[in-house]
Amino acid sequence: MEIPYTVTPRKDTGLYNAKVGIWLFLASEVMLFGALFSSYVLLRVGAPFWPEGLLNIPIGTFNTWVLITSSVTVVMCWANLKLGNFNKARVYLGLTILCALGFVGIKTVEYNDKFTHYTIRFTNDVTAAAFLKEAYGNDDEATRSGVFANTYGVPDSKVVAKNKELPPPRFLEITGHLEGNPHFVTLKKLKAKNAETITFIPDALNQGKKEKGAAPDPAHDHKKVTVKMSELVYLSAYTPQRNTYFAIYFTLTGLHAAHVIGGALVMAYLFFTGRRWWQKAPEQYTNRIEVAGLFWHFVDLVWIFLFPVLYLL
Amino acid sequence: MAATHSTTHTAHEAHAHHEPGFWRKYIFSTDHKVIGIQYGITALLFLFFGFLLMAAMRWQIAYPGEPIPVAGKIIGWLLGAEAATMIPGGIMSPDLYNAFGAMHGTIMVFLAIVPLAFAAFGNYVVPLQIGAPDMAFPRINMVSYQCFFMGGVVMLASFFIPGGAARSGWTSYSPLASMADLTNRVDGQTFWLIGMVLLITSSLLGAVNFIATIIQLRAKGMSWMRLPFFVWAQFVTGFLLLLAFPPLEAAGVMQLMDNVLDTSFFLPSGLVISGQPVDVSGGGSPLLWQHLFWFLGHPEVYVLILPAMGIVAEIIACNTRKPLWGYKALVHSVLAIGFLSFIVWAHHMYLTGMGTKISTFFQTTTMIISIPSVIILTALFLSLWGGSIRFNTPMLFALAFLPMFGIGGLTGLPLGFNASDILLHDTYYVIAHFHYVVAPGTIFALFAGIYFWFPKATGRFMSEGLGRIHFVLSFVFMNLIFGPMFLQGLAGMLRRMSDGGAAYSLAQNPGIEGALSDAIINLNKGVSMAAWGLGLSQIPFIINFFWSIKHGKKVPSDNPWQATTLEWQTPTPPPHGNFAVEPEVHRGPYDYSVPGAKSDYSPQNQSH
Numbered sequence: 001m002e003i004p005y006t007v008t009p010r011k012d013t014g015l016y017n018a019k020v021g022i023w024l025f026l027a028s029e030v031m032l033f034g035a036l037f038s039s040y041v042l043l044r045v046g047a048p049f050w051p052e053g054l055l056n057i058p059i060g061t062f063n064t065w066v067l068i069t070s071s072v073t074v075v076m077c078w079a080n081l082k083l084g085n086f087n088k089a090r091v092y093l094g095l096t097i098l099c100a101l102g103f104v105g106i107k108t109v110e111y112n113d114k115f116t117h118y119t120i121r122f123t124n125d126v127t128a129a130a131f132l133k134e135a136y137g138n139d140d141e142a143t144r145s146g147v148f149a150n151t152y153g154v155p156d157s158k159v160v161a162k163n164k165e166l167p168p169p170r171f172l173e174i175t176g177h178l179e180g181n182p183h184f185v186t187l188k189k190l191k192a193k194n195a196e197t198i199t200f201i202p203d204a205l206n207q208g209k210k211e212k213g214a215a216p217d218p219a220h221d222h223k224k225v226t227v228k229m230s231e232l233v234y235l236s237a238y239t240p241q242r243n244t245y246f247a248i249y250f251t252l253t254g255l256h257a258a259h260v261i262g263g264a265l266v267m268a269y270l271f272f273t274g275r276r277w278w279q280k281a282p283e284q285y286t287n288r289i290e291v292a293g294l295f296w297h298f299v300d301l302v303w304i305f306l307f308p309v310l311y312l313l
Numbered sequence: 314m315a316a317t318h319s320t321t322h323t324a325h326e327a328h329a330h331h332e333p334g335f336w337r338k339y340i341f342s343t344d345h346k347v348i349g350i351q352y353g354i355t356a357l358l359f360l361f362f363g364f365l366l367m368a369a370m371r372w373q374i375a376y377p378g379e380p381i382p383v384a385g386k387i388i389g390w391l392l393g394a395e396a397a398t399m400i401p402g403g404i405m406s407p408d409l410y411n412a413f414g415a416m417h418g419t420i421m422v423f424l425a426i427v428p429l430a431f432a433a434f435g436n437y438v439v440p441l442q443i444g445a446p447d448m449a450f451p452r453i454n455m456v457s458y459q460c461f462f463m464g465g466v467v468m469l470a471s472f473f474i475p476g477g478a479a480r481s482g483w484t485s486y487s488p489l490a491s492m493a494d495l496t497n498r499v500d501g502q503t504f505w506l507i508g509m510v511l512l513i514t515s516s517l518l519g520a521v522n523f524i525a526t527i528i529q530l531r532a533k534g535m536s537w538m539r540l541p542f543f544v545w546a547q548f549v550t551g552f553l554l555l556l557a558f559p560p561l562e563a564a565g566v567m568q569l570m571d572n573v574l575d576t577s578f579f580l581p582s583g584l585v586i587s588g589q590p591v592d593v594s595g596g597g598s599p600l601l602w603q604h605l606f607w608f609l610g611h612p613e614v615y616v617l618i619l620p621a622m623g624i625v626a627e628i629i630a631c632n633t634r635k636p637l638w639g640y641k642a643l644v645h646s647v648l649a650i651g652f653l654s655f656i657v658w659a660h661h662m663y664l665t666g667m668g669t670k671i672s673t674f675f676q677t678t679t680m681i682i683s684i685p686s687v688i689i690l691t692a693l694f695l696s697l698w699g700g701s702i703r704f705n706t707p708m709l710f711a712l713a714f715l716p717m718f719g720i721g722g723l724t725g726l727p728l729g730f731n732a733s734d735i736l737l738h739d740t741y742y743v744i745a746h747f748h749y750v751v752a753p754g755t756i757f758a759l760f761a762g763i764y765f766w767f768p769k770a771t772g773r774f775m776s777e778g779l780g781r782i783h784f785v786l787s788f789v790f791m792n793l794i795f796g797p798m799f800l801q802g803l804a805g806m807l808r809r810m811s812d813g814g815a816a817y818s819l820a821q822n823p824g825i826e827g828a829l830s831d832a833i834i835n836l837n838k839g840v841s842m843a844a845w846g847l848g849l850s851q852i853p854f855i856i857n858f859f860w861s862i863k864h865g866k867k868v869p870s871d872n873p874w875q876a877t878t879l880e881w882q883t884p885t886p887p888p889h890g891n892f893a894v895e896p897e898v899h900r901g902p903y904d905y906s907v908p909g910a911k912s913d914y915s916p917q918n919q920s921h
Contacts, residue, residue: 003451043601
C-alpha cells in the first residue's frame with residue numbers, strides 16, 4: 001500500500017504530489033497576503049494623513065538584496081543536486097539559511113529602532129510652543145513644518161495645502177528618544193511609576209522629508225529636554241498601537257518574518273538530515289529541496305512587494 | 314499485502330507490518346478512513362452541543378425573563394463563579410444569550426457542518442471513490458484533524474473563562490467584537506479568534522490534501538468526467554476553503570491585534586463607549602472587517618451546501634437505478650458556483666452604505682449565481698423521472714433535501730435584491746432562509762450520507778424502522794421551527810433580541826403602528842416546542858447509530874446497495890490501503906440499468 005507519485009511525477013499531470021501540494025498552499029498564501037495588502041490600501045486611502053519616510057531605506061534595500069541572494073542560492077542548491085553534486089548543494093543550502101538568519105537579524109534591529117522611538121503630544125498650545133522653543137530654539141512655521149515632517153513626511157504637500165495651515169502646536173506629534181532608550185514606555189506605565197518628568201531627546205527637523213535640499217538639520221541632535229509629565233497628553237513608541245500605519249507595517253512584516261523563520265527551519269532540517277537522506281533517496285531529497293525552494297521564492301516575492309509598499313511609497 | 318512479500322524480510326521490516334497499537338490506530342492514525350470517522354464523531358458531538366445552546370436560547374425567546382427549568386441550574390453549575398452574573402437565579406442574562414447565540418453559529422458552521430460535510434465524508438469517501446490507497450499526504454491529514462480538535466477545545470474552553478465566550482455574533486463585527494468585554498484583557502473574543510486560526514489552519518491543510526489527492530491519485534482510467542459528482546463537489550469545496558479562508562485568517566490576525574495589542578485596524582476615529590472616548594489611535598475601518606469576513610462568509614455558504622448536493626446526487630442515482638440526469642451540466646454548474654461564490658460577498662452588506670453602484674454589482678452577481686444552483690436542483694429533480702425509486706432511509710432524507718433546499722434557496726432571492734433586503738435585513742426571515750438551506754437542507758443530506766455509507770464503514774445496516782421514525786419526526790419539526798420564522802421576519806421581528814421581540818410587541822407598546830402583534834410573538838412558543846421536539850426526535854438516531862454498530866443487520870455483500878461507484882468495490886470495511894486489487898476504471902460513475910447488461914448496475918471497475 002504505497003501512495004503513488006510521492007517521488008516520481010504522474011504522467012498526465014507531470015507533477016509529483018508534494019509539488020501539487022505546495023502550489024496549492026502558495027495559492028492560499030497569496031490570498032492571505034492579498035487580504036493584508038488590500039487592507040493596507042483601504043486603510044491608507046481612508047486616512048487623512050499617511051506617514052512617509054519613517055523607515056530606513058538603505059537598510060531595507062540591503063535586506064532586499066539579502067533575500068534575493070538567498071533565492072539564488074536555493075536554486076543553486078537544487079541545480080547542484082540535479083547534477084549530483086551533493087557537497088556543493090549543501091554549501092548553497094547553508095548559505096541560504098545564513099541569508100535567512102541575516103534577514104531576520106536585520107529586521108530585529110529595525111524593529112528595535114522603532115520600539116525605542118517615541119512620539120509625544122502636549123496638553124495645550126502654550127506648553128507645546130514652549131517645548132518647541134527649548135528644543136529647536138524657535139516655534140515658527142518652519143519649525144512646526146519640520147516637526148510635522150518627522151511624522152508625516154510631507155509638510156507642504158497637497159494634504160496640508162488643503163487644510164491651508166499646519167496643525168496648531170498641541171496637535172503636533174513631536175518625535176524623539178527617551179534617555180536610556182527604553183522599550184514600549186507608555187504614559188500609563190510612567191504614571192504607574194509616579195514619574196514626574198521625562199528626559200526627551202527630540203529628532204532633528206525634517207527627518208521624514210524626502211525633497212532635495214531639505215536635509216535633516218543636525219544642529220539640534222542629541223539635545224536633551226526635560227518634560228513635565230503633567231504637560232503630556234500622549235506618549236507612545238512606534239508600536240502597532242501608535243497608528244494604523246505601524247499596525248499594518250508590523251502585521252505585514254511580522255507575518256512575513258514568521259514565514260522566513262518557518263522556511264529557515266525547514267531548510268535547517270533538510271540541511272542536517274541531508275547526507276543520510278541523499279544517500280538513501282536522492283530523488284526524493286531533491287524534490288524536497290525543490291518544494292522548500294518554491295516556498296522560499298514565494299517568501300522572497302512577498303518581500304519584493306512589501307519593500308516598495310512600506311518603505312518607498 | 315504482507316503476504317505478497319517474499320520471506321526474505323528482515324526482522325525489522327516484518328515488525329513494521331505489525332498491526333499498529335490502539336493509539337496509532339485510532340488516535341494518531343494516518344488512515345483516511347479513521348480520520349474521517351474521527352472527524353465525523355467529533356462533528357456530530359459539536360452538532361448536538363450547538364443544538365443544546367439553541368435549545369436553551371429558545372426558552373429565553375419563548376418565556377423571556379423566566380428561569381429555565383432544570384437546565385438553568387445545570388448551566389449555572391457549569392459556569393461556576395460566572396453564573397451569578399450570567400444566569401442569575403436560572404434566568405438567562407442578555408450577555409449569556411449573546412454568548413450562546415454567537416457560539417451556536419460558530420460551532421454549527423465551523424465545528425459541526427463543515428467538518429462533517431467536507432472533512433468526514435470527504436475523508437472517508439473521496440479516496441475510495443477515486444480508487445486511491447489513501448490521501449496524498451496522510452500525515453498532514455492527521456495534523457489537520459488535530460488542529461480542528463484543538464480549535465474545538467479552545468472554543469469550548471472560552472465558555473469557562475472570566476467574562477464568558479465571545480458574544481458579538483458568529484460574524485464578530487468590529488468595533489463591537491473589540492469592545493464587548495472591556496474588563497478582561499483576554500476575553501471570549503480572543504479565544505474565539507485563536508480557535509478560528511486553528512480551525513482555518515485545519516481546513517487549509519485539509520483543502521490542500523483533498524485537491525492534491527483528487528488531482529494525483531485517481532485510479533487508472535478514472536478520467537475527470539468519470540468522477541462521481543460527490544468528488545466534483547468536494548473538489549470545488551476544497552478550492553473554496555483554500556482561497557476564501559485565508560482572508561478571514563488575515564482579518565482574524567488583525568482583530569486579535571486590535572483586542573490584545575490595542576491597534577486600530579477596525580476601530581474608527583472618535584469612538585466613544587458609555588460616554589468615554591476609547592483610548593486607541595483610531596483611523597481603522599469597521600467595513601474592512603465586514604468585507605474580509607464575508608469574503609470568506611459567502612463561499613462558506615457553498616462549502617456548507619456543495620458536499621450536501623454531492624451526497625444527495627450519489628444517493629439519488631443509486632436509489633433511482635438510473636444515471637443522474639445531466640451529469641455534465643451538474644459538473645459545469647458546480648464549477649460555476651465555485652467561481653461565482655467569490656464575487657457575491659457584499660450582498661450581506663447592503664445596509665452598510667457601500668453605495669448603490671457597488672450594491673448593484675453584487676445584486677447582479679447574486680442573481681447570476683442562483684442560475685447554476687437552480688440547474689443542480691433541477692437536474693436532481695429530473696433524475697427522479699422514470700426511476701424505479703427505492704424509498705429507504707437515506708433516499709427519504711435525500712428526497713426531503715430537494716424541496717427543503719428549494720425553499721431555502723428561493724427565499725434567498727428577496728435577500729439578494731438590495732431593495733427588498735433593506736426591509737428583511739437582520740430579521741427572523743434571514744434566520745429562516747439560511748436555516749432552511751443548512752438545517753433541513755444540508756443536515757438532512759448529512760443524515761442521508763450517514764445512513765448510506767454506514768454499511769460500508771461497519772459492515773452492518775442501520776435499522777430502517779428507527780431511521781424512518783427519525784426522518785418523519787425531524788422533517789415535521791424542522792418545518793414547524795423554520796416555517797413560522799418567515800412570518801415573524803416579514804412582520805419585522807429582529808434577530809439577536811434576547812427577549813424574542815417582547816420589547817417591540819403591541820402588548821408592551823399599545824397603539825404603536827408596526828409593533829409586533831400577539832399572534833407573531835406567540836409563534837415563539839410553538840417554535841420553541843418544535844425545537845425541543847426536534848432534539849427529542851434525534852433519540853432514535855442516536856440509539857440506531859450505536860446499536861447498529863454491533864447489532865445491525867449484516868450486509869449481504871460488499872455492495873449492499875448495488876451501487877456503481879468504487880467505494881463499494883472494496884472489502885467491507887475497507888482495510889488500510891483500501892483495495893484488494895488496484896482498481897481500473899472502465900466506465901462513467903452512474904451506469905445503472907445499462908441496456909443489455911447482466912444486472913441493473915455496472916460498477917465503474919467492471920470491464921465490458
